Amino acid sequence: MNDSYLKFVNSPLGGRVARSLGLPKPEVLRRYRADAAEFDGLIAIGAGRAPQLLDALADVVKSTGLTSVAHESAGLWIALANRHSLMTGRFEPTEPGAHARVAALVFDASGIEDSAGLDALYAFFHDTLRSLGKCGRIVVLGRTPETCDTPRQWTAQRALEGLVRSLGKEARRGITSNLIYVAPHAEHQLEGTLRFFLSARSAYVSGQVVRIDAGSGNAGAAGDAIDWAQPLAGRRAVVTGAARGIGAAIAGVLAAQGAQVVGIDIPSAHDALVDTMRPLAGTALSFDIAAADAPAQIAAALGETGVDIFVHNAGITKDKTIAKMSEIGWHNVIDINLSAQERIDDALLAAGTLRDGGRIVCVSSISGIAGNLGQTNYAASKAGVIGRVQSMAPQLRARRITINAVAPGFIETQMTAKIPLAIREAGRRMNSMSQGGLPVDVAQTIAWLAQPASAGVTGQIVRVCGQSLLGA
Amino acid sequence: MNDSYLKFVNSPLGGRVARSLGLPKPEVLRRYRADAAEFDGLIAIGAGRAPQLLDALADVVKSTGLTSVAHESAGLWIALANRHSLMTGRFEPTEPGAHARVAALVFDASGIEDSAGLDALYAFFHDTLRSLGKCGRIVVLGRTPETCDTPRQWTAQRALEGLVRSLGKEARRGITSNLIYVAPHAEHQLEGTLRFFLSARSAYVSGQVVRIDAGSGNAGAAGDAIDWAQPLAGRRAVVTGAARGIGAAIAGVLAAQGAQVVGIDIPSAHDALVDTMRPLAGTALSFDIAAADAPAQIAAALGETGVDIFVHNAGITKDKTIAKMSEIGWHNVIDINLSAQERIDDALLAAGTLRDGGRIVCVSSISGIAGNLGQTNYAASKAGVIGRVQSMAPQLRARRITINAVAPGFIETQMTAKIPLAIREAGRRMNSMSQGGLPVDVAQTIAWLAQPASAGVTGQIVRVCGQSLLGA
Numbered sequence: 055m056n057d058s059y060l061k062f063v064n065s066p067l068g069g070r071v072a073r074s075l076g077l078p079k080p081e082v083l084r085r086y087r088a089d090a091a092e093f094d095g096l097i098a099i100g101a102g103r104a105p106q107l108l109d110a111l112a113d114v115v116k117s118t119g120l121t122s123v124a125h126e127s128a129g130l131w132i133a134l135a136n137r138h139s140l141m142t143g144r145f146e147p148t149e150p151g152a153h154a155r156v157a158a159l160v161f162d163a164s165g166i167e168d169s170a171g172l173d174a175l176y177a178f179f180h181d182t183l184r185s186l187g188k189c190g191r192i193v194v195l196g197r198t199p200e201t202c203d204t205p206r207q208w209t210a211q212r213a214l215e216g217l218v219r220s221l222g223k224e225a226r227r228g229i230t231s232n233l234i235y236v237a238p239h240a241e242h243q244l245e246g247t248l249r250f251f252l253s254a255r256s257a258y259v260s261g262q263v264v265r266i267d268a269g270s271g272n273a274g275a276a277g278d279a280i281d282w283a284q285p286l287a288g289r290r291a292v293v294t295g296a297a298r299g300i301g302a303a304i305a306g307v308l309a310a311q312g313a314q315v316v317g318i319d320i321p322s323a324h325d326a327l328v329d330t331m332r333p334l335a336g337t338a339l340s341f342d343i344a345a346a347d348a349p350a351q352i353a354a355a356l357g358e359t360g361v362d363i364f365v366h367n368a369g370i371t372k373d374k375t376i377a378k379m380s381e382i383g384w385h386n387v388i389d390i391n392l393s394a395q396e397r398i399d400d401a402l403l404a405a406g407t408l409r410d411g412g413r414i415v416c417v418s419s420i421s422g423i424a425g426n427l428g429q430t431n432y433a434a435s436k437a438g439v440i441g442r443v444q445s446m447a448p449q450l451r452a453r454r455i456t457i458n459a460v461a462p463g464f465i466e467t468q469m470t471a472k473i474p475l476a477i478r479e480a481g482r483r484m485n486s487m488s489q490g491g492l493p494v495d496v497a498q499t500i501a502w503l504a505q506p507a508s509a510g511v512t513g514q515i516v517r518v519c520g521q522s523l524l525g526a
Numbered sequence: 527m528n529d530s531y532l533k534f535v536n537s538p539l540g541g542r543v544a545r546s547l548g549l550p551k552p553e554v555l556r557r558y559r560a561d562a563a564e565f566d567g568l569i570a571i572g573a574g575r576a577p578q579l580l581d582a583l584a585d586v587v588k589s590t591g592l593t594s595v596a597h598e599s600a601g602l603w604i605a606l607a608n609r610h611s612l613m614t615g616r617f618e619p620t621e622p623g624a625h626a627r628v629a630a631l632v633f634d635a636s637g638i639e640d641s642a643g644l645d646a647l648y649a650f651f652h653d654t655l656r657s658l659g660k661c662g663r664i665v666v667l668g669r670t671p672e673t674c675d676t677p678r679q680w681t682a683q684r685a686l687e688g689l690v691r692s693l694g695k696e697a698r699r700g701i702t703s704n705l706i707y708v709a710p711h712a713e714h715q716l717e718g719t720l721r722f723f724l725s726a727r728s729a730y731v732s733g734q735v736v737r738i739d740a741g742s743g744n745a746g747a748a749g750d751a752i753d754w755a756q757p758l759a760g761r762r763a764v765v766t767g768a769a770r771g772i773g774a775a776i777a778g779v780l781a782a783q784g785a786q787v788v789g790i791d792i793p794s795a796h797d798a799l800v801d802t803m804r805p806l807a808g809t810a811l812s813f814d815i816a817a818a819d820a821p822a823q824i825a826a827a828l829g830e831t832g833v834d835i836f837v838h839n840a841g842i843t844k845d846k847t848i849a850k851m852s853e854i855g856w857h858n859v860i861d862i863n864l865s866a867q868e869r870i871d872d873a874l875l876a877a878g879t880l881r882d883g884g885r886i887v888c889v890s891s892i893s894g895i896a897g898n899l900g901q902t903n904y905a906a907s908k909a910g911v912i913g914r915v916q917s918m919a920p921q922l923r924a925r926r927i928t929i930n931a932v933a934p935g936f937i938e939t940q941m942t943a944k945i946p947l948a949i950r951e952a953g954r955r956m957n958s959m960s961q962g963g964l965p966v967d968v969a970q971t972i973a974w975l976a977q978p979a980s981a982g983v984t985g986q987i988v989r990v991c992g993q994s995l996l997g998a
Contacts, residue, residue, distance in 0.1 A: 217902050
């Protein structure tokens with residue numbers, strides 16, 4: 055849990071040593087704190103031809119209290135900001151050597167209809183990237199390629215991925231770069247997701263692509279008064295594997311956002327679970343989720359009031375090359391990480407325990423995306439989780455239930471603390487943040503997916519990996 | 527173009543040095559040679575419950591002349607092989623220390639309907655992986671997840687990706703591991719693709735997932751007599767950027783497979799292009815593909831006879847961070863690598879120059895998938911190529927035209943020879959083959975996609991990267 059290199063290079067002496075030796079200098083990431091403003095500073099706006107999301111963007115600028123400045127590509131913004139009663143000005147590049155004042159760069163690419171139109175993105179990021187401060191945010195807004203009318207439009211929108219991922223790798227300094235695709239008529243579902251990617255809550259989420267659809271709920275509809283400090287107020291949430299590590303962090307963040315939390319863990323972790331739940335005023339339930347009768351017992355324990363949010367976090371590893379792996383080592387990993395989730399969801403959905411409009415969030419892994427040496431069982435289970443999300447999302451739409459997954463990269467936990475130093479260091483540095491993430495980074499991402507305002511986000515896999523180089 | 531480390535560690539002295547220092551020992555990959563048998567040795571067959579592709583697999587075993595042995599998971603194979611008049615036996619593990627005799631491991635997972643059924647894959651690969659020889663082949667056959675009837679089936683099929691990618695990372699020794707998803711009623715389209723993944727032609731293609739659909743052509747239909755040594759006989763193929771490097775290799779392989787080749791390159795490369803085309807008995811055409819009138823001129827030059835295959839290989843890089851990139855550096859990369867392809871295809875399709883049943887193959891890049899520092903322009907253009915493939919595939923179906931892309935990783939060319947040694951070495955070793963690929967590896971992959979027997983393969987992106995660690 056202790057990245058001593060990160061601390062060292064961010065000390066006065068360590069910074070000088072790192073500079074003189076040309077060592078990487080990972081930034082101390084700015085993370086969400088309840089005692090500090092969530093949004094602060096300037097947001098620079100750019101746009102391609104015929105931008106379609108500026109009104110939705112204006113709503114977010116207003117609700118976050120950010121001050122906007124318009125790049126010359128976004129000539130429409132000034133008049134529009136005035137209509138929305140927003141303070142705005144023109145973007146001026148930061149002088150070399152001066153403190154970079156811009157907190158976020160947002161580009162509306164939704165109207166770009168062919169590859170030639172991509173030039174506007176060059177102009178915006180060429181002019182503005184150096185003015186973006188440490189731990190700044192880059193967000194590009196596009197149209198979901200699969201919804202585009204012509205191959206040329208689809209192609210241009212798909213091209214944004216390559217740009218956004220490259221920007222993340224160039225920007226460094228704790229800056230994140232993400233792409234949000236908005237389907238037609240889904241503009242009213244943008245706010246919750248855009249706020250997340252602009253906030254310090256998404257400190258370790260970079261290089262990601264999220265698709266927003268019109269959803270079937272109205273929770274994110276314009277005009278709703280959402281309490282962004284307590285977006286989960288009145289919601290009941292279940293977290294499996296909640297006693298320690300990432301699960302405990304998830305329970306903590308959900309509770310901090312107002313949820314009433316039920317933690318589940320194995321009987322042998324009962325005391326730790328109780329200790330974790332106590333300060334959250336949560337409920338501790340001891341179950342072996344892999345037991346045949348666990349789904350029915352969990353459904354019964356949750357009772358007729360039901361739940362709004364179910365986070366499938368519990369998981370195990372039993373790493374061995376397949377030639378040396380035991381049959382039980384294979385079976386248990388698949389069963390606990392994947393099959394148990396299937397059995398529990400089937401039971402909760404059949405009994406109506408998960409309410410209509412609910413949220414299922416699963417924990418996958420970069421191993422499930424890229425595969426990993428010694429993890430045939432774990433990678434298969436986590437790839438299966440991706441299949442669960444993709445297959446169930448369409449089926450759950452009628453009940454306004456969303457299902458998504460997060461895929462953590464290198465997260466500093468008691469588990470990673472046991473990895474040999476050289477491998478641990480490689481895992482920590484091989485990403486755009488040059489450091490491992492924290493359990494709270496996974497938890498914040500899950501909390502965003504669990505919010506009522508995420509009604510338009512379903513079937514998505516979001517990596518929490520600091521834009522790890524690893525992938526497929 | 528010269529991986530001296532690879533040569534060194536595969537010399538008697540170098541091998542001893544590498545062993546004593548614990549250095550990686552990349553395998554000299556076995557590549558296709560016209561003067562050697564394409565298929566040789568044992569193929570071990572495994573299967574999950576109710577396998578549905580064993581008949582199609584038997585056709586391929588027969589046509590390749592491989593000798594099959596059945597793992598105990600594939601009890602049905604023996605009787606089926608007898609029906610197909612195939613020599614077969616039971617799989618026996620290679621004794622420790624003995625020469626591993628198995629050339630390929632193929633598992634039919636198509637009938638697996640839930641995550642518990644994945645246990646059969648463990649049993650097969652646990653028993654067989656150590657018996658697989660150097661440069662062996664792992665192929666798992668599954669059902670396209672998106673076509674599955676139930677979420678549980680979709681989930682189990684999707685889980686195969688995690689397993690196959692992990693096996694590639696574990697197996698090493700020049701072994702490739704790939705996953706072929708076969709849609710319902712597409713069994714007759716499997717042969718060309720399965721042959722490619724079993725052949726030495728796919729030496730540098732690993733960790734890939736290819737989806738096969740029923741297609742609309744009948745070229746791969748059972749009963750057709752396909753000349754697998756000259757599958758492109760009678761076909762006319764165009765390759766852009768054909769003067770040198772990967773383009774010249776593509777032209778060479780297409781010609782070797784029987785195609786009549788037309789090479790296109792810029793006027794300044796005219797002499798090199800003529801030299802490349804001469805031994806292929808090909809035609810050299812000098813055009814700047816980015817010129818406004820190029821599409822019409824190319825269509826005119828190809829004439830009314832038209833072409834069957836168009837390979838969009840021409841591309842440029844102009845690497846700079848976006849803050850330092852010139853507007854023209856951005857524009858030219860997007861225009862040549864992406865927009866020119868769009869203009870040319872539009873012209874050829876409108877004029878009917880690309881015949882019905884034709885093949886379009888584009889060259890993307892790992893940068894287009896993962897993004898890259900200093901390549902915002904290149905990555906956007908190559909991500910756009912992916913969008914082109916995905917958007918046009920459905921539209922071209924009515925004309926039985928397929929469109930696919932290859933995404934090369936680190937390929938040894940004159941361009942990569944100029945990369946500083948340390949970065950070049952990192953690029954070379956960060957993949958499951960611990961070496962860079964060769965232009966011929968990209969060319970062989972394109973030739974497979976261009977074959978008549980690939981009628982069921984469209985809208986696919988196939989990396990030629992030795993299972994590079996890099997991705998998204």
